[in-house]
Amino acid sequence: MALKRDEVEGALLRKGFSQGNTDHAYFNFYDKHGKKTPIFTKTSFGTKYKDLGAPLVAAMAKQCGLTKSEFEKLVECTLSREEYEALLTKRSKI
Numbered sequence: 001m002a003l004k005r006d007e008v009e010g011a012l013l014r015k016g017f018s019q020g021n022t023d024h025a026y027f028n029f030y031d032k033h034g035k036k037t038p039i040f041t042k043t044s045f046g047t048k049y050k051d052l053g054a055p056l057v058a059a060m061a062k063q064c065g066l067t068k069s070e071f072e073k074l075v076e077c078t079l080s081r082e083e084y085e086a087l088l089t090k091r092s093k094i
Helices: 005-014 054-063 068-076 081-090
Strands: 017-021 024-030 036-044
Touching: 005 017, 005 024, 005 036, 005 068, 036 054, 054 068
Parallel strands: none
Antiparallel strands: 017 024, 024 036
């Protein structure tokens, strides 16, 4: 399933990620206490990446400590920030 880059980036920002800009848009996850965690992902500014294909979505999901289906739920906002943080804690990612 392809996802819109803008939708993915917006969802990441709503779920506790902070964006930094270089040649890519880097997103670092901050926990509920504002502490930076080792969880991060990135997107490209390139015009050919307005839609993120299945392989890229899978790679981003892995970087975020999620399965592809969980990452899609994060983007669709059916997985809350609290649930996401609980999954990361359960999996010893943070």
